[in-house]
Amino acid sequence: MAKAFTSGRRGITGYLEPAERDLLRKLFADIIVMLEPSSPAHQDPLAALIGLDMDVAVPTDPALLRLLPDAVKDDGDAALEFRQLTERSLRETKIGALRAASLGLESEKLVLDAGAAKLWSMALNDVRLVLGERLEIRDENDAERVHQVQDWGDADDVESYLSLVYNFVSWLQESLVQAMLAGLKSGK
Template sequence: MAGLFESAGGGSAAIALDEVEASILRTLEVQMLELIGPGPGGAGEDPLAALFAEGPTEAPADPALARLFPDAYGEPGEQADAQTTAMSGEFRRYTEVDLRTRKREDALAVIRSLDGLGEDGGLLRVDADQCPRWLGALNDLRLTLGSRLEVSEEDEEGLYALADTDERKPLVMAYVWLGHLQETLLEAMAG
């Protein structure tokens, strides 16, 4: 079936993507790279200095980034006290740089895989060692789209019933498709 993963044995997976599906997935991953940003110091940073770089101490203002890089302490959606805010800030300071790097590497792994397809799409094999990167990248995309769509457990079903004229419809379709990709990739990895 086009657009969904199947087991290729040994924890690897395969997916048949047409040119539109591959283009959509690639575009979403490029946008993810733009959202995450280059990290502290940018591309020309001294590699030794990058090992000791400290991250921010405050949560991102953008709700999608806040969803990708949540506070480590406190309850989501609730105002934290000063001690909890300080603990989250310290944790973020020492972990966010590495987390951003991993998310960029996951997105780049997907883009590189897609770049290996012909311009008309085709069958893409994802080796077992790359499947976790793909899974992470798909999860990041879905979290970001869910944040932009303001998806909650209460109204998720309502999103599926949107009129075709609703401007959110293409994002909802991508959100649903990414969910199917995640599910079938997990099944392929296990099978």
């Protein structure tokens, strides 16, 4: 069973069972696949070098849209222009965090420095965003409905299973953030 992250002299530490590490590894890989851009073969090398992507569009998958939201509301042209300028970099940053967190899953005991903890927090947040969208969490009532599923033995459908995974990832992220805050307070 997973142990909450704690802050100590060696950094932030946590413990995950092999099945929990496998689950997280799979979740991180799934999000990476979602985020990997389908780059056209005719892409302008200069545009790629500066991070400009003229071929972007608003994602049709609601979960991907949660990861890559419009930054400008009520102005489609400005939102598209901003997306063209920033989406490639945002995707790369998210993919980098997910890959770094995945690499950290090689050992049952996790030991994170401040940089690794930040990447882990980003990766867990992206998983929660996707799961939250798939579970249609929109308000407190939806969150309570998801939180009521507590026992893996009760997971008899996809929504119940996703709810349990969402609750696990949420707990893990919360313990990580609490450990990060404790490290800040103690000056570590």
